[in-house]
Amino acid sequence: MRDHTKLRAFILADEIAFGSLRELQYQFGLSTRLGYLNNADISECNSKLSETGKVLAALLRSLRKTQLPNSLTA
Numbered sequence: 001m002r003d004h005t006k007l008r009a010f011i012l013a014d015e016i017a018f019g020s021l022r023e024l025q026y027q028f029g030l031s032t033r034l035g036y037l038n039n040a041d042i043s044e045c046n047s048k049l050s051e052t053g054k055v056l057a058a059l060l061r062s063l064r065k066t067q068l069p070n071s072l073t074a
Contacts, residue, residue: 011063018056025049 028045031037037045 007063007066011060014056014060014063018053018060021049021053021056025053 028037028049032042
C-alpha cells in the first residue's frame, strides 16, 4: 500500500473514531438527563470525553495538513 493510501486510510479511521466519540457524547448526555449517573461520574466522564475529543481533533487536523512528497502522490 502506498504511503498516501495509508494516510487516507488513517484519516478515515480517525474520522470514524471522532464520529463514534460524538455518538458516545450523545448517549452520555441522554443518560445524564435521565438521571442514570451521579455527579462524580458525570464530572469524570465529561472530562475524559472532552480530552479525547481534543486529541482526536488535533490528530485529524495534523493528518489533513500533512503534505506528501510529489513522488508519492503520483
